[in-house]
Amino acid sequence: MKKIFKGIMPALLTPICEDGSINEDAAAQLIEELIRQGADGFYVLGGTGEGLILERDKREQMCEAAVRCVNGRVPIINHIAAMLFDDAVALARHSEKTGCDAIAAVPPLFFAYSEDDIFKYYKKLADSVSIPVIIYYHPGAQKHMSAELIAKIFQIDNVTGVKWSSNDLFEMMKLKDITNGEMNIINGPDELLLEGLAAGADAGIGSTYNVMLPEFVKIYKLFQEGRMEEAMRVQIKINRVIEFMIKNGVIPSVKCAAEILGFEAEKAVFPQRSFSGDEKAAFREELNKLGWPFREE
DSSP: OOOOOOOEEEEEOOOOTTTSSHHHHHHHHHHHHHHHHOOOOOEETTTTTTTSSSHHHHHHHHHHHHHHHHHHHSOOEEOOOOOOHHHHHHHHHHHHHHHHEEEEEEEOOSOOOOHHHHHHHHHHHHHTTSOOEEEEEETTTSSOOOOOHHHHHHSSEEEEEEEEOOOOOOHHHHHHTTTTTTTTTOOOOOGGGGHHHHHHHHHOOTHHHHHHHHHHHHHHHHHHHTTTHHHHHHHHHHHHHHHHHHHHOOHHHHHHHHHHHHHHBOOOTTTTTOOHHHHHHHHHHHHHHHHOOOOOO
């Protein structure tokens, strides 16, 4: 089953309480606001959602909370990869049962797997469900997955696309070409949304979409209308904020920014940094100097 996801899809934060539980109310409040701002879907429990470092029951809880809140209004892609393959399969089946529109997975982690190993991994994952499967290509998971390997995995019946979280847009363009434009390519790097769209991406998924969504929606719309210079100006504006967040740790920064906006984003999972009160004040001051939060037009 092939499916095309389009538009701007936040990589949803996972609000985690001090005791380690999922703050479902906070997640629902954030989802509602992002839908109001024009989110075309959600990517749950990926890198931004800290899925790989959460226990399986908490991942299932967050998945269920997101599906319940969204209630079919926009698609949900749930990231299910895990160090234990059986856990990944269980999470994939749980995603399908819960009502997710697709699952996604990074390739197997840490070890130097061959291309044949990686193909078999995705084949077995895809065989475990009937909903669409999205490859999550991130060089931090496997240093290099060639366009040819991803195109081969795309031949599996229900593998529908790839979340391309690499800066290598040349390889992305090659992938679009060798799959005859049929593979659903979703841009990952927030700072390269416009460039990714120009290279053939159909959509964007990003961390900072949680706190700057209207700007990303604007870029997507301007690109669709061919207003490239205007789109580039917006991209440059948000890239100043992204650069600052990268220096301070993306997930802790986005969670802190969400709190500034009034959401209970909670702390990032240990050992990621947590901002002290003074650090939060300084962080906010620097963001304000960059013009954030941007005013909705």
